[in-house]
Amino acid sequence: MAQRTDRAASFGQNLYLDTRGAAGKPVPFTAAVVNGLAAGGGLYVPQELPTMTVEEIAALASLPYAERAATVYKAFNIDLPDSTIDELMGRAYGENFDDAAVCPITSLDESTHILELWHGPTSAFKDMALQCLPHFFSASAAKLRDEGALDHEFMILVATSGDTGKAALEGFSGVDGVSIGVLFPDGGVSDIQRKQMVTTTGDNVRVWAVRGNFDDCQTGVKRAFSDAAFAEKLAEECSVALSSANSINWGRLLPQVVYYISSYAELIAQGKIAAGDEIDICVPTGNFGNILAAWYAKQIGVPVGMLLCASNDNRVLTDFINTGTYDISDREFILTSSPSMDILVSSNLERQLFELTGRNAEAISQWMADLSERRCFRVDPETFARVRESFSADSIDNATCLTTIKKVHDEHGYLLDPHTAVAYAAAQNLRGENPVLIASTAHWAKFGDNVYRALHGLEPGEPLPEEVAALTGCQLNERIAQEAERSDIPAGLANLDTMEVRFTEVIDNDVEAIESAAEAFLRR
Numbered sequence: 001m002a003q004r005t006d007r008a009a010s011f012g013q014n015l016y017l018d019t020r021g022a023a024g025k026p027v028p029f030t031a032a033v034v035n036g037l038a039a040g041g042g043l044y045v046p047q048e049l050p051t052m053t054v055e056e057i058a059a060l061a062s063l064p065y066a067e068r069a070a071t072v073y074k075a076f077n078i079d080l081p082d083s084t085i086d087e088l089m090g091r092a093y094g095e096n097f098d099d100a101a102v103c104p105i106t107s108l109d110e111s112t113h114i115l116e117l118w119h120g121p122t123s124a125f126k127d128m129a130l131q132c133l134p135h136f137f138s139a140s141a142a143k144l145r146d147e148g149a150l151d152h153e154f155m156i157l158v159a160t161s162g163d164t165g166k167a168a169l170e171g172f173s174g175v176d177g178v179s180i181g182v183l184f185p186d187g188g189v190s191d192i193q194r195k196q197m198v199t200t201t202g203d204n205v206r207v208w209a210v211r212g213n214f215d216d217c218q219t220g221v222k223r224a225f226s227d228a229a230f231a232e233k234l235a236e237e238c239s240v241a242l243s244s245a246n247s248i249n250w251g252r253l254l255p256q257v258v259y260y261i262s263s264y265a266e267l268i269a270q271g272k273i274a275a276g277d278e279i280d281i282c283v284p285t286g287n288f289g290n291i292l293a294a295w296y297a298k299q300i301g302v303p304v305g306m307l308l309c310a311s312n313d314n315r316v317l318t319d320f321i322n323t324g325t326y327d328i329s330d331r332e333f334i335l336t337s338s339p340s341m342d343i344l345v346s347s348n349l350e351r352q353l354f355e356l357t358g359r360n361a362e363a364i365s366q367w368m369a370d371l372s373e374r375r376c377f378r379v380d381p382e383t384f385a386r387v388r389e390s391f392s393a394d395s396i397d398n399a400t401c402l403t404t405i406k407k408v409h410d411e412h413g414y415l416l417d418p419h420t421a422v423a424y425a426a427a428q429n430l431r432g433e434n435p436v437l438i439a440s441t442a443h444w445a446k447f448g449d450n451v452y453r454a455l456h457g458l459e460p461g462e463p464l465p466e467e468v469a470a471l472t473g474c475q476l477n478e479r480i481a482q483e484a485e486r487s488d489i490p491a492g493l494a495n496l497d498t499m500e501v502r503f504t505e506v507i508d509n510d511v512e513a514i515e516s517a518a519e520a521f522l523r524r
């Protein structure tokens with residue numbers, strides 16, 4: 001790219017710092033991916049950001065998506081050979097997506113563009129990262145093993161409240177040197193979500209239902225992660241280390257930067273904007289990963305005006321962006337119609353603040369300590385001003401979310417999922433003159449119950465009519481599709497009722513039960 005000189009000379013030189021300055025020497029991309037979290041609890045951030053001119057960005061439109069992604073990874077100067085990057089991107093973004101464009105854009109009118117991030121195998125946007133990260137994780141681990149810096153394989157262990165588990169299973173299925181176990185609360189996920197998980201194919205995957213709620217499930221998994229004796233046993237007897245590959249991994253963030261750069265190229269190619277025109281980007285936000293990726297795309301060179309941060313009734317980010325205080329000391333966790341945004345601690349905000357303070361690890365460490373001790377932190381006025389320069393924010397309640405789905409369907413014949421509906425409604429409130437790109441994070445058929453409520457004018461949480469409630473998730477989607485006269489249920493969601501159920505084991509939520517299940521799987 002513009003600033004890159006001789007690639008061989010600078011190969012492997014873009015190292016990763018950590019946001020709390022506690023991890024010691026910066027590490028290369030491969031180590032950042034395999035480590036996930038930096039020692040000392042900080043998050044990895046690249047020392048240098050590449051820059052691209054608008055012309056270079058526009059030129060991406062002539063390439064298939066996998067090559068666009070490879071171009072961006074190479075610009076980041078990651079420590080894997082170009083040929084490896086090309087090959088892995090070919091596997092990450094190919095036939096596994098049901099649209100050749102990978103993440104096509106549908107325009108509702110001249111200035112409202114929906115970036116559809118849900119054409120992957122699980123119909124949610126997490127596929128964009130989780131179809132990619134596992135290949136780079138595996139290649140990174142292999143490189144470190146070759147260098148003698150690593151002598152074991154990995155087991156990914158994930159506690160899920162629904163969507164992440166399936167996306168992780170699908171991403172890691174069949175990947176070398178890694179196995180994956182997913183735990184979900186028994187009875188605590190939707191029919192569709194459960195069937196998506198328990199029908200996953202591949203020899204290196206395993207799924208357990210856990211007695212209790214999501215919190216019990218997650219607490220058990222966290223205990224397994226911090227059990228030193230268990231780690232030692234797995235290392236000695238199975239040559240395996242546990243890893244979480246969760247959304248704070250830089251290897252999950254970088255694929256998300258790619259689609260914002262790519263979609264700007266796409267908008268130019270489709271004649272919807274002129275090269276150089278500013279766009280605003282609106283993102284339905286939970287952990288702050290997706291919107292942070294848009295911020296990075298802006299630093300790299302995409303002409304972005306404002307980043308519009310959309311929240312549901314869990315409005316801690318809205319309040320933070322509007323006041324400079326992040327306060328969860330007196331905040332209840334609210335269950336909403338957009339469950340993947342139900343979150344109190346947005347982990348990736350730490351990276352954003354690191355960048356906005358001019359990479360002040362000391363300030364970040366203090367704020368994160370305040371957050372964990374006092375459940376609250378307040379940024380300094382200068383940092384707050386920088387937040388306000390880049391972001392505006394709004395929160396959308398459940399009722400508005402559902403009426404938005406209905407309204408957009410009536411006006412445009414386009415069906416939004418509840419998360420995207422939150423973003424759409426927030427964008428209507430926050431947008432200015434610029435065209436808006438709205439990140440659409442799930443296919444409507446992943447959240448059929450709320451889409452049904454929306455289209456039938458039911459209240460949020462209102463019980464479905466008895467006869468509708470008796471339908472399987474697949475049958476409900478067929479009903480919605482029939483009534484709305486559409487035929488766009490993704491194949492991966494349409495056939496779930498007929499697929500073989502592979503995993504039926506239900507285990508207790510204590511750490512012993514979880515550890516022995518994981519161990520039995522590893523010794524299979």
Ligand SMILES: *Cc1c(COP(=O)(O)O)cnc(C)c1O
Nearest residue numbers: 285286287288289290340419441
């Ligand atoms: C994970 C998720 C989000 C939130 O994304 P973040 O990167 O955590 O902000 C929004 N919508 C859906 C459907 C998701 O699965």
